[in-house]
Amino acid sequence: MSETPPRTRVVILGGGTAGWMTAAALINQLGKACDITLIESEEIGIVGVGEATLPHIRFFVESLGLDEADFMKATHATFKLGIDFHDFGRIGSHYLHPFGSFGAPLGGVPFHHYWLRQMKEGRGGALWDTSICNVMAAHNKFVPPPDGSTLYNYAYQFDATLFGPYLRTYATGRGVKRVEGKVIEVDQDGENGDVTALKMEDGRRIEGDLFVDCSGFRALLIGQTLKEEWEDWSQWLLCDRAVAMPCEAASATIGPYTGVHAMSSGWRWRIPLQHRVGNGYVYSSNHISDEDAANALIGAVEGPAMAEPRVLRFRAGRRKRSWSKNVVAVGLASGFLEPLESTSIYLVQGAIAQLIELFPIGPVRDEDRDEFNRVTDAEYDRIRDFLILHYNATVRDDSDFWNHVRTMTVPDSLHEKMDLWRRSARVAKYSQGLFFEPSWVAVYIGQGIIPDGWDERADLPSADQLDAAMDRVREQVRASVAPMPDHAQFLRQRHASIERPAP
Ligand SMILES: Cc1cc2nc3c(=O)[nH]c(=O)nc-3n(C[C@H](O)[C@H](O)[C@H](O)COP(=O)(O)OP(=O)(O)OC[C@H]3O[C@@H](n4cnc5c(N)ncnc54)[C@H](O)[C@@H]3O)c2cc1C
Numbered sequence: 001m002s003e004t005p006p007r008t009r010v011v012i013l014g015g016g017t018a019g020w021m022t023a024a025a026l027i028n029q030l031g032k033a034c035d036i037t038l039i040e041s042e043e044i045g046i047v048g049v050g051e052a053t054l055p056h057i058r059f060f061v062e063s064l065g066l067d068e069a070d071f072m073k074a075t076h077a078t079f080k081l082g083i084d085f086h087d088f089g090r091i092g093s094h095y096l097h098p099f100g101s102f103g104a105p106l107g108g109v110p111f112h113h114y115w116l117r118q119m120k121e122g123r124g125g126a127l128w129d130t131s132i133c134n135v136m137a138a139h140n141k142f143v144p145p146p147d148g149s150t151l152y153n154y155a156y157q158f159d160a161t162l163f164g165p166y167l168r169t170y171a172t173g174r175g176v177k178r179v180e181g182k183v184i185e186v187d188q189d190g191e192n193g194d195v196t197a198l199k200m201e202d203g204r205r206i207e208g209d210l211f212v213d214c215s216g217f218r219a220l221l222i223g224q225t226l227k228e229e230w231e232d233w234s235q236w237l238l239c240d241r242a243v244a245m246p247c248e249a250a251s252a253t254i255g256p257y258t259g260v261h262a263m264s265s266g267w268r269w270r271i272p273l274q275h276r277v278g279n280g281y282v283y284s285s286n287h288i289s290d291e292d293a294a295n296a297l298i299g300a301v302e303g304p305a306m307a308e309p310r311v312l313r314f315r316a317g318r319r320k321r322s323w324s325k326n327v328v329a330v331g332l333a334s335g336f337l338e339p340l341e342s343t344s345i346y347l348v349q350g351a352i353a354q355l356i357e358l359f360p361i362g363p364v365r366d367e368d369r370d371e372f373n374r375v376t377d378a379e380y381d382r383i384r385d386f387l388i389l390h391y392n393a394t395v396r397d398d399s400d401f402w403n404h405v406r407t408m409t410v411p412d413s414l415h416e417k418m419d420l421w422r423r424s425a426r427v428a429k430y431s432q433g434l435f436f437e438p439s440w441v442a443v444y445i446g447q448g449i450i451p452d453g454w455d456e457r458a459d460l461p462s463a464d465q466l467d468a469a470m471d472r473v474r475e476q477v478r479a480s481v482a483p484m485p486d487h488a489q490f491l492r493q494r495h496a497s498i499e500r501p502a503p
Contacts (some may be wrong), residue, residue: 005361007471008034011198011206013183013221014214015040017050017160018348019062020167022212023176025352028064033361037177037206044182047216047332049244050160051078051271051278052258052342054434055099055153060349064170069494075158076164076274079142079256079487081133083341087262088447090395095446096257097341098133100152101438103473104471106461111473112441113458116425116451118466127445135481142256142487148373152482155342157258157278158273179206183215186225194326195221210360213329214326217336222319222329229320236388236408238287238318238401239266239338243294244280244310248303254488257343261300264288265401267340268300274491276306282338287401298328314338318380323372326364328355335380340390350379357461379433385414386435386443393418393447418449425451 010026012019015038023038042454061071082098087353088094103111111130128134133152136142145151172178187198197207208486213221222228234240249272259270266283281297288296294309318335322328330351337343358368391405392414410418417428421444427437444451461469485493 005033008210008359008361009208010034010036010210010212012036012038012209012212012214013198014038014110014216014331014333015164015168015178016046016048016214016216016331017159017164017165017345017492018216018333019212019214020164020171020356021345021348022214022330022352023171024167025356026063027171027174027176029356031125031175033359034210035177036171036175037179037184037208038171039179039181039200039206040333041182042180043181043330044218045162045443046164047312048161049242049278049280050163050345051273052157052269052339053155054342054346054347055155056349057155058153061462062328066170071166072156075156075162076276077156077158078254078272078274078326078491079144080155080157080258081137081142081152081256082258084255084257084259085262085390085443085446086260087396088260088267088390088394090448091262091398093446093448095442096128096134096137097130097439097442097446098128098131098137098152099154100131100133102127102441103130103470104307106469107457109455109457110437110441113425113455114443114461114466114470116454117458118470119450120454121463123404123463124470125474127441130470130477132477132480135477135485137255137257139481139484140255140487141481141484142490154256157273159273159275179204183220186221188225192325193226194481209326210364211327212355213327213363214331216332217314219319219329220334221327222322222324222333226324228322228324228328228329230315231317231320231413233316233318233384236330236391237384238284238391238405239282240313240315241285241293242280242312242314242338243290243297244278244312245294245297245301245308246276246278247301248306250302251275252488253486254489254491260340262396263296263300264399265293268297269339270302276399277302282340284401287399316378316384321369321373322351322376323369328372330355334376337380337383339385340387341435343434347379347383350433351376375432381413382430382433382435385417386439387412388414389418389440389443390447393444393449395448418444421449422451423453425454 082096182201183198187197195211261268265287268281271278283293322334396402427440
C-alpha cells in the first residue's frame with residue numbers, strides 16, 4: 001500500500017486580490033494535498049484599484065464553481081467587450097481593442113488582409129464595422145455569446161475592494177485559515193536559505209513549507225528577504241504614478257467597455273461599474289506633478305467625486321525570478337505593468353495556474369521552479385512589448401512625454417514584430433499567453449500603422465467578389481447586434497446589485 005504524502009503547509013502573505021485569488025484557487029484544486037494559511041494586515045491595507053479585467057477571468061470564476069450573477073452582484077460588476085482608446089495614434093483618433101476578431105478568415109487567410117487590399121484599392125469601409133464587439137460597444141448593447149460560440153468574448157469590470165472579500169468568504173468557508181496582523185520578521189533555513197516561518201507583531205510564528213508572496217509592492221519575501229533582482233523597464237514605460245478617484249455616473253447608460261484616454265503625460269482610465277465610475281490618471285512624474293495630474297483628472301471626470309484623489313506609486317518591471325527557493329511571488333510582488341490593457345489580474349491568474357500545475361508535493365524541484373519562471377518571463381515580456389506599442393505607434397508631438405515615447409528605441413523583440421507587420425501585415429505568432437492576432441491588428445491599425453503588403457492569397461477573389469463578401473460580413477454583424485438588449489437593462493434584469501434609473 002502506498003503511503004499518503006504529507007500535507008504541504010502553504011502560507012500566503014497578503015490578502016489583496018492576488019492573495020485571495022491564490023487562496024481560493026488552491027483550496028479548490030489542492031485542498032486535499034495542503035493546509036493553507038493566509039496572513040493579511042488591515043493596517044497596511046490593499047492597493048484596491050484593479051477594476052478592469054480580461055476574458056480569462058471568466059474561467060477563473062467558473063473554475064471555482066461561482067455563479068456569475070451572484071459574483072457580479074457582490075462586486076457591482078459590469079460586462080466588458082474591450083478597451084476603447086482615444087487620442088493615442090493622434091489627437092482625435094479613436095478605436096476599440098475588441099475581445100473578438102474582425103470578420104472571419106476567408107480561405108484560411110486572416111480577414112484583415114482582405115480589408116487591407118480593399119482599402120488600398122480605394123474601396124471598402126471601416127475594419128471596425130466587421131467586429132461584433134465593436135458594434136455592440138458602440139450601441140451599448142450586451143448579451144453573452146451563445147454557449148460554445150467563439151464569435152466574441154467578454155470580461156468584467158468590478159469593484160476591486162469587494163472582489164477580495166468575496167473570495168475570502170469562499171476560501172475561508174472551504175478551510176483556508178485567515179490570520180490578521182503584521183509580519184515583522186522572516187525566518188530562513190541557515191543552510192539552504194528557504195523561508196521557514198513568518199513572525200507576527202504579536203509574537204505568533206507561522207511555519208510553512210511553501211510561501212506565496214502576495215504582499216504587493218512591498219514584496220516582503222521575494223524582494224526584501226530573498227533579494228531577487230528587479231528588471232526595470234522604465235526606459236520604455238515612463239509612467240510611474242497614478243491618481244485615482246471614483247465619481248458618480250453622469251448617465252444611466254453603462255458602456256460595456258473600459259475607456260482609455262491619452263493625456264499630456266500618460267493616460268486616463270474610465271471604468272463604469274453598476275454603482276459608480278472608476279477614474280484614474282496614470283502618468284510620468286518626470287513630466288507632470290502630482291497636483292497637476294490630480295487637477296487634470298478632476299477636470300476630466302464626468303460626475304461628482306465620490307472620494308478624494310489618491311496617488312499611487314509604482315515602477316514598471318518584474319522580478320528576474322518570481323519563484324525563488326520556496327517562495328513564489330504572485331501579483332504586485334512579482335512585477336508591475338501599467339493597467340493600460342488590464343493585464344495585472346490576468347498575470348495573477350496565470351501565475352496561480354502555473355503554480356497549481358507545478359505544485360510541489362514534497363520538496364520544490366529545480367525544474368518546476370525554472371519552468372514557472374520561464375513561462376512568467378515570457379508572459380511579462382510579451383505584455384511589455386504590446387504596451388510599448390501603444391506609446392510608440394503615434395504621430396503625437398504635442399508634449400515632451402509623447403515626443404519621448406514616439407522617438408524612443410523600442411526593445412528588439414517589438415522592433416521585429418513591427419517590422420514583420422509593416423512588410424507583410426503578419427502578426428508574430430505564439431501559442432500561449434496574451435495577446436493574439438486580433439489584438440495586435442486592432443492596435444496597429446487603430447494607431448495608424450498600415451502595412452505596405454498583405455498575404456497574396458487575398459488577391460485571388462475578383463474585386464466584385466471581395467466587395468460582396470465584405471458587405472455580407474458587415475450586414476451579418478449589424479443584423480446580429482440589432483436585437484441585442486441594452487447593457488444597463490441586461491444588467492438590471494440579471495446581475496445588478498443596485499437599481500439605477502432606466503436609460
Ligand atoms: C493604479 C493602478 C491601477 C490598476 N488597475 C488595474 C486594472 O484595471 N486591472 C488589473 O488587472 N489590475 C490593475 N492593477 C493591478 C491590481 O491592482 C493588482 O494586480 C491587484 O490588486 C493585486 O494586488 P496585490 O494583491 O498583489 O497587492 P495588494 O493589494 O497591495 O495586497 C497586498 C497585501 O499584502 C498585505 N501585506 C503587505 N505587507 C504585509 C505584512 N508585513 N504583514 C501582513 N500583511 C502584509 C497587505 O495587507 C495586503 O493584504 C492596478 C494597479 C494600480 C497601481
